[in-house]
Amino acid sequence: MSEDQARKVIQTFKYEPKRLERGYSDRTLYVNLSDNTVKAKTISEETKDVFIGGRGYGLYYLWQAVTGVTKWNDPENEIIISCGPIAGITQYPGTGKSIVVTLSPTTGTVIDSNVGGYFGPFMKFSGWDALEVQGKAERDVVVYIDGDKGVVTIEEVPLGDLNTHVLAERLTDYYSESENDKKNISVVSTGTGADNSLMGMLNFSFYDRKRKAVRIKQAGRGGIGSVFRDKNIAAFVIKFSNVNGDLNNPADKKRINDTGIKMHKEVASMDPKQNNMRKRGTTMLTPIANDNDLLPVCNFKFGTHPDAVKITKWEDKFCHTGSDGCWYGCTVGCAKVVFGFELRTGPYKGQKVLVDGPEYETIGAVGSNVGVFDRDHILECNFYCDTYGIDTISFGTGAAFIMECYENGILNKDITGGLELNFGNREAVMELLHQIAGGEGFGKIAGQGIRKMKKIFVEQYGANSRFLEDIGMEAKGLEYSEYISKESLAQQAGYGMANKGAQHDEAWLIFMDTVLKQIPTFEDKAEALHFFPMFRTWFGLVGLCKLPWNDVVPANNADTDEPQKVPEHVENYLNLYNGVTGKEATIDDILFESEAVYNFQRVFNLKMGVGKREHDSIPYRSVGPVTVEEYESRQERYDDQLKDLIGVDPSGKSTEEKIKVVREYREKQYEILVDTVYKRRGWTDQGIPTLDTLKRLRVDFPDVVGLVKKHL
Amino acid sequence: MKIVAKKPELCDGCGICEETCAQAWFKEKDKEKSAIRIMDNPNGDFNIVVCDHCGECVDVCPVEAIKTAKSGIVTIKDSDCVECYSCVGFCPKGAMFKHPEEPVPFKCTSCGKCVKECPTGAIYMEEV
Numbered sequence: 006m007s008e009d010q011a012r013k014v015i016q017t018f019k020y021e022p023k024r025l026e027r028g029y030s031d032r033t034l035y036v037n038l039s040d041n042t043v044k045a046k047t048i049s050e051e052t053k054d055v056f057i058g059g060r061g062y063g064l065y066y067l068w069q070a071v072t073g074v075t076k077w078n079d080p081e082n083e084i085i086i087s088c089g090p091i092a093g094i095t096q097y098p099g100t101g102k103s104i105v106v107t108l109s110p111t112t113g114t115v116i117d118s119n120v121g122g123y124f125g126p127f128m129k130f131s132g133w134d135a136l137e138v139q140g141k142a143e144r145d146v147v148v149y150i151d152g153d154k155g156v157v158t159i160e161e162v163p164l165g166d167l168n169t170h171v172l173a174e175r176l177t178d179y180y181s182e183s184e185n186d187k188k189n190i191s192v193v194s195t196g197t198g199a200d201n202s203l204m205g206m207l208n209f210s211f212y213d214r215k216r217k218a219v220r221i222k223q224a225g226r227g228g229i230g231s232v233f234r235d236k237n238i239a240a241f242v243i244k245f246s247n248v249n250g251d252l253n254n255p256a257d258k259k260r261i262n263d264t265g266i267k268m269h270k271e272v273a274s275m276d277p278k279q280n281n282m283r284k285r286g287t288t289m290l291t292p293i294a295n296d297n298d299l300l301p302v303c304n305f306k307f308g309t310h311p312d313a314v315k316i317t318k319w320e321d322k323f324c325h326t327g328s329d330g331c332w333y334g335c336t337v338g339c340a341k342v343v344f345g346f347e348l349r350t351g352p353y354k355g356q357k358v359l360v361d362g363p364e365y366e367t368i369g370a371v372g373s374n375v376g377v378f379d380r381d382h383i384l385e386c387n388f389y390c391d392t393y394g395i396d397t398i399s400f401g402t403g404a405a406f407i408m409e410c411y412e413n414g415i416l417n418k419d420i421t422g423g424l425e426l427n428f429g430n431r432e433a434v435m436e437l438l439h440q441i442a443g444g445e446g447f448g449k450i451a452g453q454g455i456r457k458m459k460k461i462f463v464e465q466y467g468a469n470s471r472f473l474e475d476i477g478m479e480a481k482g483l484e485y486s487e488y489i490s491k492e493s494l495a496q497q498a499g500y501g502m503a504n505k506g507a508q509h510d511e512a513w514l515i516f517m518d519t520v521l522k523q524i525p526t527f528e529d530k531a532e533a534l535h536f537f538p539m540f541r542t543w544f545g546l547v548g549l550c551k552l553p554w555n556d557v558v559p560a561n562n563a564d565t566d567e568p569q570k571v572p573e574h575v576e577n578y579l580n581l582y583n584g585v586t587g588k589e590a591t592i593d594d595i596l597f598e599s600e601a602v603y604n605f606q607r608v609f610n611l612k613m614g615v616g617k618r619e620h621d622s623i624p625y626r627s628v629g630p631v632t633v634e635e636y637e638s639r640q641e642r643y644d645d646q647l648k649d650l651i652g653v654d655p656s657g658k659s660t661e662e663k664i665k666v667v668r669e670y671r672e673k674q675y676e677i678l679v680d681t682v683y684k685r686r687g688w689t690d691q692g693i694p695t696l697d698t699l700k701r702l703r704v705d706f707p708d709v710v711g712l713v714k715k716h717l
Numbered sequence: 718m719k720i721v722a723k724k725p726e727l728c729d730g731c732g733i734c735e736e737t738c739a740q741a742w743f744k745e746k747d748k749e750k751s752a753i754r755i756m757d758n759p760n761g762d763f764n765i766v767v768c769d770h771c772g773e774c775v776d777v778c779p780v781e782a783i784k785t786a787k788s789g790i791v792t793i794k795d796s797d798c799v800e801c802y803s804c805v806g807f808c809p810k811g812a813m814f815k816h817p818e819e820p821v822p823f824k825c826t827s828c829g830k831c832v833k834e835c836p837t838g839a840i841y842m843e844e845v
């Protein structure tokens with residue numbers, strides 16, 4: 006690095022690297038960038054018992070740090086990275102996930118986002134169960150953890166190109182001593198998009214030895230990258246050498262090894278016959294989504310498109326000569342990569358670059374949802390979102406919303422600065438992205454996210470607010486991820502009730518609900534909306550990836566009592582958890598652990614002013630047809646439903662009349678389901694956990710109870 | 718290269734090869750530490766499991782700890798192994814082994830010691 010001399014260490018903190026005990030170090034690293042405090046904090050047994058790790062620790066520390074009026078860009082806000090007790094074992098697929106927690110700029114409340122890459126496991130091996138960063142630096146800084154030597158430094162770096170594909174590589178070079186040492190470095194960084202928008206995300210790197218390249222995975226949702234840049238953080242860098250399979254110092258290594266080997270055998274034999282994730286990554290979902298009317302097309306109006314076949318196949322684009330796990334031992338290896346992609350636009354135009362991805366969500370967001378069915382466009386957009394540090398989902402869903410507004414005359418070329426934002430205009434999509442990243446032109450508005458755009462469009466451009474509420478695909482301020490939920494009531498609630506906002510990671514029930522019809526009654530759906538969010542939350546407490554849970558399944562899975570839960574894999578997870586921690590937890594125990602953290606997060610939302618029933622409402626576009634065009638695209642289905650479900654004869658009625666009847670019915674169904682789920686979860690009809698529920702779950706801390714009481 | 722080839726129909730299941738291998742590499746008699754395995758078939762004859770150096774494990778290893786030497790023989794560099802055991806799960810022949818006492822998996826290196834001791838000629842070195 007030419008700026009070597011310019012490196013200025015402004016704080017040094019030395020510590021004793023500590024061997025983990027059964028997956029824990031029981032301490033966190035606290036950094037305050039306002040006054041350059043760096044210190045270790047001990048995690049008490051009580052905290053560990055209730056919050057477990059990962060998202061639990063993130064929520065716990067953030068709760069201590071902020072009040073109900075703290076804003077995302079107040080110095081008190083923290084960014085917390087933690088991964089939990091299982092993370093870092095190398096023997097089972099999907100065991101290197103970190104969870105990042107902060108107050109989101111678009112939702113105003115807690116966001117948690119899970120991410121692969123080596124940073125989290127390295128952080129644990131360096132002796133820290135979590136990294137907690139508060140305050141704001143005066144100038145751009147790097148927080149560097151040398152886990153080999155036991156030194157943490159805050160360093161000022163001269164401003165260069167902050168975009169990830171440049172910076173992560175530069176820092177990997179800089180902090181490593183040789184090519185062979187690069188595997189020991191992981192960088193957390195973002196890009197100019199995070200400086201200039203509220204949809205900034207974080208890239209976590211891992212060094213791909215076989216391809217000699219810095220690869221990245223994203224903590225995408227909710228604007229965490231924007232908080233990172235608001236704190237003037239250029240990067241977190243960690244170094245840890247000598248990874249081996251024993252660093253968690255687990256209680257029962259053999260149990261973990263046996264479980265891991267069994268799973269690798271299953272992946273080897275079943276994946277090629279099932280989803281073929283090893284070759285296709287999550288792109289395998291694209292044809293399935295398109296075939297089942299689930300692929301968002303043109304701002305979630307439609308679920309399928311004849312041109313979608315152009316974006317369903319990716320295998321030929323991917324490089325297949327390496328291992329694509331985002332942590333060691335992930336044989337599912339969904340982290341696909343494209344090499345030598347030549348950029349056609351933007352500041353790096355003409356360069357040949359590596360593109361990490363695309364994943365299904367990106368294909369949906371920046372492809373079908375904006376009406377562009379072109380793989381090269383998707384790669385271009387994927388690359389730029391990543392390097393700019395912009396969440397592909399929020400960008401794509403946001404752009405789709407803008408396009409529908411444009412096509413409805415709410416926006417025009419005067420407002421967009423000449424951008425013709427019709428669906429399908431890929432040049433305009435790319436230009437919009439470059440403008441967001443540069444904080445220029447219409448990009449300044451687009452980068453605020455849908456919730457803020459709605460307000461601006463109503464107040465400044467006279468838009469009909471009801472229409473915008475219907476078509477603006479966000480809940481709690483978070484843009485929808487890429488599934489059409491219209492035909493799955495359970496999935497509508499899965500989106501609407503998710504603590505962080507409209508993300509599918511709490512509940513993905515579309516198939517169970519609509520294709521397999523396994524949860525017909527409200528009670529069945531409510532049970533699924535209890536079990537799955539709790540079970541899925543648990544992955545984020547312990548450091549696991551969800552994909553190896555149900556994207557590959559044992560040969561006999563279909564013959565089990567509850568194939569949707571993949572019982573053998575649940576058993577595997579208990580083996581890993583108990584094998585690491587020495588507990589003898591059952592499935593009920595882990596659900597209990599998750600439920601406690603989940604309810605705590607719900608109360609956290611309440612603290613930030615968004616934890617009530619009204620905040621679980623969703624845009625009607627995710628429930629049913631908003632427009633005539635939409636209704637008529639599925640006329641037969643809706644007409645049949647009118648007759649069979651609602652008991653209304655569609656004949657002789659105008660489409661508008663039919664839309665109204667369908668809407669009344671569907672909205673009522675949603676409310677009934679919400680009632681049923683609240684009851685199942687032990688919440689009031691306003692969606693507030695009762696004092697009994699909090700007590701049962703052992704999260705009845707005085708401040709929690711005090712807060713909740715005010716709302717009961 | 719020369720690899721261990723097999724004629725299972727000649728095998729009488731004596732297990733001398735397994736003992737020889739375990740002894741050669743781990744200085745023990747424990748057959749579970751052998752890189753060649755004799756498996757009983759239900760019909761009374763035997764199955765011989767040993768690496769044929771196909772290279773699947775080289776592809777699946779995330780850290781390049783497994784390499785194909787110039788000779789074509791596949792070997793593991795213990796110090797680079799991160800103990801993920803992907804290779805154990807992905808070996809199409811089931812010829813990559815893991816023992817509870819040994820953190821790093823092991824496999825046949827084509828040293829030929831077992832072949833020398835086999836009394837029936839069921840295993841032999843073959844140029845491929």
Ligand code: SF4
Nearest residue numbers: 099330331335339550
């Ligand atoms: S399945 Fe994909 S995301 Fe999950 S751990 Fe493996 S490579 Fe990472």
